[in-house]
Amino acid sequence: MxxxxxxxxxxxxxxxxxxxxxxxxxxxxxxxxxxxxxxxxxxxxxxxxxxxxxxxxxxxxxxxxxxxxxxxxxxxxxxxxxxxxxxxxxxxxxxxxxxxxxxxxxxxxxxxxxxxxxxxxxxxAPRPPPDRPPPQDEQQPPTEVALAVSERERLQSMDFETMSAEQIARAKQEIRRLVLPLDERPTRRFRGDPQGPTVDLRATIRASLRQGGEVLSLERRRRVVRPPPLVALCDISGSMARYAQLLLHFLHAVTNDRARVHSFLFGTRLTNVTRQLRHRDPEVAFEMVSHIVPDWSGGTRIGESLALFNRHWARRVLGQGAVVLLITDGLDREGARGLAEETARLHRSCRRLVWLNPLLRYEGFQPRSEGIRAMLPHVDEFRTVHSLDSLRALVESLSHARSGRALAA
Incomplete structure (x- = not known):
């Protein structure tokens, strides 16, 4: 038995x-x-x-x-x-x-x-046959390799919403391999460097005290350069549920790859999930996220969520030229009430505001929704995020400094 x-x-x-x-x-x-x-x-x-x-x-x-x-x-x-x-x-x-x-x-x-x-x-799906070792003289035909390559290429451009369970699992593996080298920015901090361009007067005087007050050499310093903070505001409403599920894997990989990454989820309310996504195991991290997010696949209140972020979190996480990723389709159940004002305030608080909208995947997309029209004038970039190729394009864009508003498909 x-x-x-x-x-x-x-x-x-x-x-x-x-x-x-x-x-x-x-x-x-x-x-x-x-x-x-x-x-x-x-x-x-x-x-x-x-x-x-x-x-x-x-x-x-x-x-x-x-x-x-x-x-x-x-x-x-x-x-x-x-x-x-x-x-x-x-x-x-x-x-x-x-x-x-x-x-x-x-x-x-x-x-x-x-x-x-x-x-x-x-x-x-048929049941898999019992495992048995392949014959020694059996060789893999070359066409199988070509098919595997073409299947992988097809996966790169496939819409997240049309993926099967197996394709989603493979897409998650590809997302974990993405590296996000944000363009580095100078900070207010300095560090000692013998080849630095600036004389460190305080360190020079401190060193002279060890020589009886004689200045025998000049200490030098260099400004610290590091990537700016990255803040992600991700919509988890019903229309964004499938995309948010895979984008959470992207945010988890970025959070565990670099410092100063802050992630927020919003539907009908705003939830900070930064601490949960720092867990190394993605399954444990997402389980922790599910326990504190009560509005997954519900309605959307973009304006109210942005107002809450601007009021309680902007000063804490948007320092030193932060880059903000606003991930939403712009469909707000409250219409466009207060949306333009809050998006403009968010834009003024950060160095770069990138709006990621999966609706841009459709050819001939037109911003007809009130929410989209209210938000669009206040973003630096308007990009699609619906496939692995679009994620790689986003990574490449964030790795280079860019000024002005851009529309990218």
């Missing part, structure tokens, strides 16, 4: 019909894992035990019990709900359920929603 079968028997699922239920729970866990949720052996065992505490004929309580033990992060809730509705209609009808999810997504949006796409791929 396998470990899962033993656990099912101990949990009371091994009776009449219980074996099939335990097998279905195991299959449901495999579906969630293929769709990108971190569901392992422990979560499946916990799900079996949870079902012994609720009536199985109550669909609502069954759903709540499984969700409580199999979902760890807020952004996985919607995908779990879709998987639950899809799988527990008929666990055996894989292809029909996948096609149904795709058709439902096409009716609503004209294209499959990202969650349904990943679930459809997870449902239709």
């Amino acid at each position: 396998s470990d899962l079968a033993t656990a099912a028997a101990l949990a009371g699922l091994g009776g009449a019909g219980g074996g099939a239920l335990a097998a279905n729970i195991e299959g449901f866990g495999r579906l969630l894992r293929r769709a990108g949720l971190p569901v392992g052996h422990n979560e499946i065992l916990a799900a079996m035990e949870a079902l012994t505490l609720v009536p199985l004929d109550d669909r609502r309580q069954t759903h709540a019990a499984l969700r409580a033990v199999m979902v760890r992060r807020r952004e996985h809730s919607e995908l779990f709900d879709q998987a639950f509705l899809m799988y527990w209609r008929n666990p055996e009808a894989d292809r029909n359920a996948a096609a149904m999810a795709l058709l439902e997504g096409m009716k609503e949006r004209g294209k499959p929603p990202p969650g349904s796409r990943r679930l459809a791929e997870a449902r239709s």
